[in-house]
Structures are given as structure tokens and as C-alpha cells.
Amino acid sequence: MPAPVLCQSCGAGRAALRRPKTGRALCRACFVAAFEAEVHGTIVSARLFQPGETVAVGASGGKDSTVLAHLLRLLNERHGYGLRLLLLSIDEGIAGYRDDSLEAVRRNRGRLGLPLHVLSYQELYGWSMDRIARHVGPKNNCTFCGVFRRQALDRGAALLGADKIATGHNADDVAETVLMNFLRGDVGRLRRCAGILTGGEGTLPRCKPLKHAYEKEIVLYAYFQGLDYFSTECVYAPNAYRGHTRTLLKDLEAVRPSAVADLVHSGERLAVREDVRMPTQGICQRCGYLSSQPLCKACVLLEGLNRGLPRLGIGKPSRLQKALTGAEKPEAGFQEDSEQSSNAVRTIDF
Amino acid sequence: MAAPLCVQLEFGGGAELLFDGVRKHQVTLPIQPGPWDIRCLLVWIKENLLKERLELFMQGDSVRPGILVLINEADWELMGELDYQLQDQDNVVFISTLHGG
Ligand SMILES: [Zn+2]
Ligand SMILES: [Zn+2]
Numbered sequence A: 001m002p003a004p005v006l007c008q009s010c011g012a013g014r015a016a017l018r019r020p021k022t023g024r025a026l027c028r029a030c031f032v033a034a035f036e037a038e039v040h041g042t043i044v045s046a047r048l049f050q051p052g053e054t055v056a057v058g059a060s061g062g063k064d065s066t067v068l069a070h071l072l073r074l075l076n077e078r079h080g081y082g083l084r085l086l087l088l089s090i091d092e093g094i095a096g097y098r099d100d101s102l103e104a105v106r107r108n109r110g111r112l113g114l115p116l117h118v119l120s121y122q123e124l125y126g127w128s129m130d131r132i133a134r135h136v137g138p139k140n141n142c143t144f145c146g147v148f149r150r151q152a153l154d155r156g157a158a159l160l161g162a163d164k165i166a167t168g169h170n171a172d173d174v175a176e177t178v179l180m181n182f183l184r185g186d187v188g189r190l191r192r193c194a195g196i197l198t199g200g201e202g203t204l205p206r207c208k209p210l211k212h213a214y215e216k217e218i219v220l221y222a223y224f225q226g227l228d229y230f231s232t233e234c235v236y237a238p239n240a241y242r243g244h245t246r247t248l249l250k251d252l253e254a255v256r257p258s259a260v261a262d263l264v265h266s267g268e269r270l271a272v273r274e275d276v277r278m279p280t281q282g283i284c285q286r287c288g289y290l291s292s293q294p295l296c297k298a299c300v301l302l303e304g305l306n307r308g309l310p311r312l313g314i315g316k317p318s319r320l321q322k323a324l325t326g327a328e329k330p331e332a333g334f335q336e337d338s339e340q341s342s343n344a345v346r347t348i349d350f
Numbered sequence B: 001m002a003a004p005l006c007v008q009l010e011f012g013g014g015a016e017l018l019f020d021g022v023r024k025h026q027v028t029l030p031i032q033p034g035p036w037d038i039r040c041l042l043v044w045i046k047e048n049l050l051k052e053r054l055e056l057f058m059q060g061d062s063v064r065p066g067i068l069v070l071i072n073e074a075d076w077e078l079m080g081e082l083d084y085q086l087q088d089q090d091n092v093v094f095i096s097t098l099h100g101g
Helices: A028-045 A063-079 A099-112 A121-125 A129-136 A141-159 A171-184 A187-193 A215-224 A240-255 A259-269 A297-306 A317-325 B015-019 B038-048
Strands: A015-018 A025-027 A054-058 A084-091 A116-120 A164-166 A197-200 A203-207 B005-012 B024-029 B067-071 B091-096
Touching: A015 A028, A015 A215, A025 A028, A028 A063, A028 A215, A054 A063, A054 A141, A063 A084, A063 A099, A063 A215, A084 A099, A084 A121, A084 A141, A099 A116, A116 A121, A116 A141, A121 A129, A121 A141, A129 A141, A129 A297, A141 A164, A141 A203, A141 A297, A171 A187, A171 A215, A171 A240, A171 A259, A215 B067, A215 B091, A240 A259, B005 B015, B015 B091, B024 B038
Parallel strands: A054 A084, A054 A164, A084 A116, A164 A203, B005 B091
Antiparallel strands: A015 A025, A197 A203, B005 B024, B067 B091
């Protein structure tokens, strides 16, 4: 049996992992301390929070949001951030679908001692997914679910009076998104996706305190701390293109672990040429959510549902925009809203 | 090897879904001419325990990148990875980071 490797930090404990970012072997206690200190460092150096803020933590019951909620509660107490933290979960209203993950969120709420708010699509939009599915049929309900999901955290957090949203996106997620936007030539998203604090102007600011944390370390942190989370079917299943991107990233990481941090860095440092036309970003006339069209996609879909013409919102966006906004004419040379390509970017941690 | 090896295998983070949702498996590895290293163990798991979608668990003769392996609570990267030779009563944990939540 090989002799156990000793911790390169304290020199005493038996090393429990090799850190992907630095290659250093650390014992459990030194790793936990270093990991917590680094997330604190990220929060402080990027000035993610102000004292007195109410922060809604998007809680899906999965590994990233579970670790995020645990860390924010801990660091808020340890370093006196002065934040009011609350957990926000979204229930799409699909019978059976969220039962297990919401159960995991509820178990964690007990352990964390943070208030939990579960908001349903019914409360946020007046329609549950089951009811939408009965109206639009199984072929189109994914469009509705995806569009509504992108806004659900924003609408929910605003409803709860939060000042900011924190999501569990980790370094691997950001690296993957940088890579995917690059592969797709989606310059608008490429410029935004590596930001640690985004939003403002009509929408709530969103931040990613785990942006520099490797997935491997998040999972091992949860394992060593005995955090309980819910895992669902493989992330390869739903979106083939993202799946391939993820595989590529994992394969690169296996050869050179710094690939993840390097890609995040590339995303941060990329400069877009002055003469590149960016999609115009405006605000939805009805709900205030970011939209390049007078009405955001969610409001268009809702309007269709409420008028009893649920298929209105699917396909041909510009003609519909014109019909719904009536008098107000859309600007000439309107840009296709990049937010409308479905499944394009996983912006919410569910 | 004089006697069969008893080891505890654990699957988590969603990897258990490939094993009928069962997390802990107490297994006895039969006597074989050479030593039982992790490379052999993976072949044995593939042939005896895995229920579905091999490609989500293995790639080549190793685990798929994104599946973490702990041997007696330590990262297998510190233990020789595929070359680690199993001892009786060892505990091997496989945690998927590839499953969403
Ligand atoms: Zn140590
Ligand atoms: Zn709107």
C-alpha cells in the first residue's frame, strides 16, 4: 500500500484531495478552510454585496445551490456581511417533477435556518405547467417552461422584496458557457456571460459567488461537509450541443486542470471590436424584464395563453409583437432577440 | 492473492442512478491471478453492477472525466488512480459531477 500523502499546507494531516487549480494536496480541514476563504475573497474583491441587502439565493436542491446557500449563511455570520438571506425555489407545477428536489431544499432549510419561499408558476404567471401543457400540447410546452424559467427567479425575488439574486454557477459552468457562446459566435452573450455581477437597470442584479470555484471542489466540499443534495438525470440528456461542449471541457480538464480557470479568464478578458453590432437591449414594456423587443418573450407567451390563443407566441415573433403592442410601432431594422432562441444558455441554476 | 477481497463501493451525486438507485454495495471480488487494481475493479463493475448507459460511467478503461473517485476517503489522484491495488475492506466512492440538480 502506498504511504499516505501528507497535506502540503499543514504538513500533518493526511491529504484528502489534489486541488485542480493549484495541484496542491490538502487535508480535509485545510481544504475546507481554503475553499471558504477563497469564496469570501471573491465576494469581497468583486464587492458582490452591500450591508443591509436582502439576497435571494436561487435554491434548486442541487449541489451548486446547496453549497452556495450553506457558504453564504456561514460567511455572512463569520465575516458580518450584514445580509438578510432567503432561499427562493421555483415550482413549475409539473406533477411529480419537483417533489424530490423541493424535498432536498426543505431539508436544507431546516439545517441552514434560512427562510424558504417556494413560488409556483401559478403564482408568478397565473399558469402552472400542467395547465399550460393541456392548452398547448406536449410538443410546445418546453418552449413555455424554458422561457418562464429564465424569468422566474427575477420575478420571484422582486415579489419577495430582494435587492439581489445569488446563483450557484460555478467555474465549470462559466467556462462551458464561454466556450459555447464562442462556438456559436454569440458575441452579445460572450461579452456578458463571464461577468460575476450582472443586471441592474430594471432587473435585479444577479451575482455568482462560486464563479471561481471548480465543480470538483464544490462536490467534494459538499461530500466532506455532509451536505445533502438532489441529483437528477444527467446533464448530457436535454441539450446535445451543450453536452458536447461539456464533454470537450471535461476532456480538456483531464489533460490540463487549469483549462477551466483559463477559459473563465478568457471570457473576462475578451474585448469585442468597436464596430461589432450588439443586439439592442431594452426593457419589456409590460414587466420590465430585459428584452430587445417591446414585449419580452414571457409576456408574449402569457398574452397568447390569456387570450386563448396559446400558439401565438411560438414562431414568427415580430408579427406578433406588432399585433400585441398595437399602436406602438417597433423600430425599423429591429434585431432578432437572441434571448428567444430556446435553450440557448442556461442562465438559471435549475 | 490468497483470499477473496471484500470492498465497499459507494455511488453518489447521481452516479447511483446508473446502479438502480442503490448507493452502497458490499461486494466480494473473486480470487484472480494478478492483484486487484482499480483498472480491474472498473471492468468488474461494468460486468457485474452497472445497469445502464455505460458511456455515462466509463470512457476507455477509466471513469468518465467528471466522475470523482475517493479511495478510503482520499482523492484517487493521490493514490495512483487506476494502478491503486485494492486491500481487503477498502472503501471506494464514485461521485458524479455530471448530474444536474
Ligand atoms: Zn492540512
Ligand atoms: Zn415582459
